[in-house]
Amino acid sequence: MPELPEVEVTRRGIAAPLTGQTVTVVTVRQPRLRWPITPQLASILPGQTLLDVDRRAKYLLLRFARGTVILHLGMSGSLRVLDSSIKPEKHDHLDISFGDRVLRLRDPRRFGAVLWHEGEDETHPLLSGLGPEPLADRFTGAGLHAALARRQCAIKLAIMDSSVVVGVGNIYASESLFRARIRPGTAARRLSRSQCERLRDEIRATLGDALAAGGSTLRDFLHADGEPGYFQQSYFVYGRDGQPCRICGTPVRMRRLGARSTFFCPACQR
């Protein structure tokens, strides 16, 4: 599932070949994603030039003169830049064509979203109220500590809450907490200031490492086959229930937290 590093790699992968290109045709084959693809997209976009591709949380923001395409990949979404002659396959729901190249969205589970928005980002309900970007300087240990002060929920749920910090999904939540040596079930408000500093640093390091690993897959965005922007890392704890901790050898444990699989080392994490 695309987490923030994958989304950022996707952003770079599509921005490079498409920025400055002008939309010729929009083809919607299946509008029913998480919300319907904005119906007017096919009439609005042609003739407009892609000015830039930004990212906020896991939302990709395709900038045009008249507005922004807000695009989320959900759980199974992927974007590729292909030659227009390549035929769409099952689950290829949307094409934004730029002459002989096409930006193609594939999303088998259809948890993604493609919405047209005119106006400032902050005026859109999906973008207003988002917390800090984890890789930006504005995300600080002190700020995290303050955000957690009244939260009784498990720290893992808190860092997956987009009003606290954006872009930390299920995998990297477990990984960051392992690296910060904090139990996922700890009440958020119980974290000390120094633990928050540590957690902040490890969230950044975890996402940063994944981003670095994904950078090498950029070329895949211009290929027809292979999964673009996806990269299998070797995780410390995620998906490793019962296997030895890579640091101390103690079997990794799995538990449910907010209906999500959560992994931790009972010895390394207190």
Added chain:
DNA sequence: CCACGCTCCTGCGCGC
């Protein structure tokens, strides 16, 4: 304000 459960959807793994 906060917490929690529901919901969307399909591929996959499992048991038979």
Added chain:
DNA sequence: TGCGCGCAGGAGCGTG
């Protein structure tokens, strides 16, 4: 090249 079932998962949203 089986079939039917149940789960996983991002994140918005409604409810208490």
